[in-house]
Each structure stands twice: as structure tokens, then as C-alpha cells.
Amino acid sequence: MTLIQATTPEHRALWDELLRSHPAGSGYLLSWYLEHQRLPRTEVEIWLFVRDGKAAAGAVLYCYSLPGGARICQVPSGPIARAGQHKCLGELVAAIRARATELGATLLQFEAFEPEVRDVLRDTFAGADVRDEPIWKMYHPTLWREYRVMLEGKTSETLLASFDTSTRRHLREAAKSDVDIRTITEDGDVATAYALWNAGAARTRYTIRTAENFQSLIRAMWRHDGGVLLVSYVEGQAAAFVHSVFHGQGSVYISGAHRPEVSSTFGARVLQYRAMCLALERGIRWYSLGGPATGGIREFKERFRPVLVDNMRFVTVLLKPLRAKLLKSIIGRTSWMHAAKRWVARKAK
CATH class of the missing domain: 3.40.630.30 (Gcn5-related N-acetyltransferase (GNAT))
Structure with missing residues (x-):
């Protein structure tokens, strides 16, 4: 089984096929839809485990670059796995954590996933600073x-x-x-x-x-x-x-x-x-x-x-705990949220 980032049309097609076949698939995460996301300072990646020419498991990773240098990573409605392939979810989650760390993210938030994925996340992040709540609430690509x-x-x-x-x-x-x-x-x-x-x-x-x-x-x-x-x-x-x-x-x-x-x-x-x-x-x-x-x-x-x-299920990993707690206190303020949304609205036009 091979871990890849879906950067080619062929790999994106593998992701779309998995998404369409999965009960928890979301139209907001189709590769052609993601290509038209319009948020400023936002990168979107698709990660897959491929076996025998098919996507066995996968997830979408959003990365937001905030003013001041902080970064937030988010996995909406995922990860997902094909029937019989759930054993590889732990490896996929670990790989996503490594990628978020590589990107310098302050926190990594999983949201709106299937109920059985919670145990995978908890096992993978055993010993880490984890919250069963969303810290990043400004934007969620799929539906809670x-x-x-x-x-x-x-x-x-x-x-x-x-x-x-x-x-x-x-x-x-x-x-x-x-x-x-x-x-x-x-x-x-x-x-x-x-x-x-x-x-x-x-x-x-x-x-x-x-x-x-x-x-x-x-x-x-x-x-x-x-x-x-x-x-x-x-x-x-x-x-x-x-x-x-x-x-x-x-x-x-x-x-x-x-x-x-x-x-x-x-x-x-x-x-x-x-x-x-x-x-x-x-x-x-x-x-x-x-x-x-x-x-x-x-x-x-x-x-x-x-x-x-x-779909209100969340697991947030504090990759930089002190900075994450400070960030939570700031972005939790209504005034900051309103100011941030106005900034995004200007940049998105």
C-alpha cells in the first residue's frame, strides 16, 4: 500500500471514486470542487493510501495561514476508508499529523467524521494534547x-x-x-x-x-x-x-x-x-x-x-499546545471573528 498526495488528474480521480462510493462522502470534497475553493491564504491537499490501483483510504487536508504566522490544519468529514480497509486509517492519520507538523501547524482539527473513526483518532493520538471540541470555527468546508x-x-x-x-x-x-x-x-x-x-x-x-x-x-x-x-x-x-x-x-x-x-x-x-x-x-x-x-x-x-x-464530532490535536491555547483565547472572541470574516470577504472578492 502506497501513501500519495493526489496531485495528478489520475490520482484525483481515485479520490473522487472513493468519495462517491462512501456513505460519508461529501460533494464539498470532490477534487474538482476543491479546485475552486476561494479562501485567501488557504491550501488544500488530498492524501490517499492506494492499493491495487484503487484508493483504499483518504482524506482532505486544509491549511490556513493566519496573520501573525500561525497555521491551522483541518480534516473535514474524514478520513474515510473503503470497506475492509479500515486498518490503514491509523497510518493515514499519523501521516496527516506528520504533514501538519511539517507545515508548522499550531493545531490539527478533525471534524464531522464517522463515529467509528473517533477510536482510531484517540488511539493514534494517545499521549498527545487532544480536545474533543473544535477550536477552529471560522470556516468548515463540509456540514457539521x-x-x-x-x-x-x-x-x-x-x-x-x-x-x-x-x-x-x-x-x-x-x-x-x-x-x-x-x-x-x-x-x-x-x-x-x-x-x-x-x-x-x-x-x-x-x-x-x-x-x-x-x-x-x-x-x-x-x-x-x-x-x-x-x-x-x-x-x-x-x-x-x-x-x-x-x-x-x-x-x-x-x-x-x-x-x-x-x-x-x-x-x-x-x-x-x-x-x-x-x-x-x-x-x-x-x-x-x-x-x-x-x-x-x-x-x-x-x-x-x-x-x-x-455530524458534530471533533478531535483537535494541539501540536503547539501553548500557542494553540493562546490562539483559542483570541479566535474565540466575537470581535476577532467579525474582523477576520470581514478580512476574508475583502480578500475573496
Whole structure:
């Protein structure tokens, strides 16, 4: 068995195949998606154990360079291993620790991993300064908690019947109205979706990808047949868009927005249902609506009657304990978090 860093298209393809076949695989960790991460001063690496031409186990390693010289390493939703290959996870974790140490990281944080991985991490880090909590909270590439609409064993009709009364009514009304749903397949139409997203971001003061980055991400998705971009039109006006990514076991809602003056959430509900149906046609088991959120967004998601999946599992290794404790006291302050997010927003544009 050979440990490699996936830097070639062939090696990245091995990682993507493992990710798609694994129950804990995340669309956010597909290699082509990672290539479009937009955080400044951030490096992303993929590490694999390869056996007989296949990835036996692997993990994604994020490394953030903070002002002042500190570095944070993070492994989201991993490591993962193919069935029957879990014995190599300890070696993989040890190799990741060595890599984080080589990078000069203050701490190494594993998060949102499978329950059985916790014992591997504890055994590997026996004697080290370890915390069962996240110290780095500014950015997490995957989902700590998520709402999933279960698709397995359903048809489009039984899926519709599983939603709440209001959503079923709206979707049936939409089917009888002039709501037009378009699957975007050309560059020129991507701008329409981005304009909706940009307008929504302006209303909520949310930082989004640049237009160029979004366009490039969608092109990569098309090349890999890895998802769908949908736009709804009401009375000829663009009303909402939804972008979702397929990753084998599941499909995840990546981004979306709607124009309240055109359709309130009417167009958005139709698009989410269409995205779920497209996933259903591929035999995908579940559709993730993302994190639970709060307020109106949470209420909107709950109308689809999702299941809450809790991935709140953490193991943080303090590679430089004194510096890590000082860093924790600083980044735990609300004022620092707000200042850091403003800095990232400026750099990401």
C-alpha cells in the first residue's frame, strides 16, 4: 500500500471514486470542487493510501495561514476508508499529523467524521494534547449538521406526498401555472443565476463567489456530470436558481437565491423539488438541503420534512499546545471573528 498526495488528474480521480462510493462522502470534497475553493491564504491537499490501483483510504487536508504566522490544519468529514480497509486509517492519520507538523501547524482539527473513526483518532493520538471540541470555527468546508430529504425507495409522487401541506399545494399550483424551469447548460445562462445570487447576497450582506469563479465551477461540474444548475421563470422573469452537486450516495444543495418581488419562495420550492427528482432519477439516496440555519430559511427547509443528521464530532490535536491555547483565547472572541470574516470577504472578492 502506497501513501500519495493526489496531485495528478489520475490520482484525483481515485479520490473522487472513493468519495462517491462512501456513505460519508461529501460533494464539498470532490477534487474538482476543491479546485475552486476561494479562501485567501488557504491550501488544500488530498492524501490517499492506494492499493491495487484503487484508493483504499483518504482524506482532505486544509491549511490556513493566519496573520501573525500561525497555521491551522483541518480534516473535514474524514478520513474515510473503503470497506475492509479500515486498518490503514491509523497510518493515514499519523501521516496527516506528520504533514501538519511539517507545515508548522499550531493545531490539527478533525471534524464531522464517522463515529467509528473517533477510536482510531484517540488511539493514534494517545499521549498527545487532544480536545474533543473544535477550536477552529471560522470556516468548515463540509456540514457539521444538515437537513437531508430521504429519497431512497420513493417516486416523484411519494416524495411530493412527504412534504408539508403548504409545500404540496404550492408545487401542485406551480405545475398548473406558467412557472418555467430551465436546466442551465450554456455559459451565457449562468449569468442569470449569478445575478439572482448577487442580488440575494446584497440583501443579506452575504459574501459570494466572484462571477468568474462561479462560472468556472459550473463548467467543471458540467465536465464531470457532477450536478445541476436550475433557474425558474415566472411570467418570463427569472425568479430563483438552485445549484446542487451529485456525489454518489447523495446530492447536496450548494447555493441558491430567489427574487421576493417575483415569486416569494414559490420559484425556489419548485426548483428544490426538481433538483430532488433529478437526484432520484440517478438512484441517489438522499438530498441535502445544507445546514438547519435559522429563521425563515430554516422554516423553508423544514417544509420538505427533512431528517436532521448530526455530524458534530471533533478531535483537535494541539501540536503547539501553548500557542494553540493562546490562539483559542483570541479566535474565540466575537470581535476577532467579525474582523477576520470581514478580512476574508475583502480578500475573496
